[in-house]
Amino acid sequence: MEKARQNVTLVVDEDLLLAARKVALDQGTSVNQLVREYLSALVEEPGRRRLARARLRRAFETGLVDIGDRTWTRDDLYER
Numbered sequence: 001m002e003k004a005r006q007n008v009t010l011v012v013d014e015d016l017l018l019a020a021r022k023v024a025l026d027q028g029t030s031v032n033q034l035v036r037e038y039l040s041a042l043v044e045e046p047g048r049r050r051l052a053r054a055r056l057r058r059a060f061e062t063g064l065v066d067i068g069d070r071t072w073t074r075d076d077l078y079e080r
Contacts (some may be wrong), residue, residue: 010035 012020020031027034 017031020034024031024034
């Protein structure tokens with residue numbers, strides 16, 4: 001079932017609206033759709049950041065790669 005939509009009235013400078021219409025035209029969409037997509041991204045961004053931080057935290061805890069046991073010493077790497 002499709003969610004109900006609400007109308008919103010925005011007051012923007014004429015130059016900004018003209019520029020937005022040009023962007024929308026270039027993208028083959030409408031200013032209305034651009035605003036909907038922007039608001040959607042704005043609301044979803046914190047959730048995506050939280051997910052990315054959780055994934056990064058897990059990667060740090062488990063290690064990014066499994067390199068096995070270290071069988072060398074620092075002296076092995078640098079001949080004196």
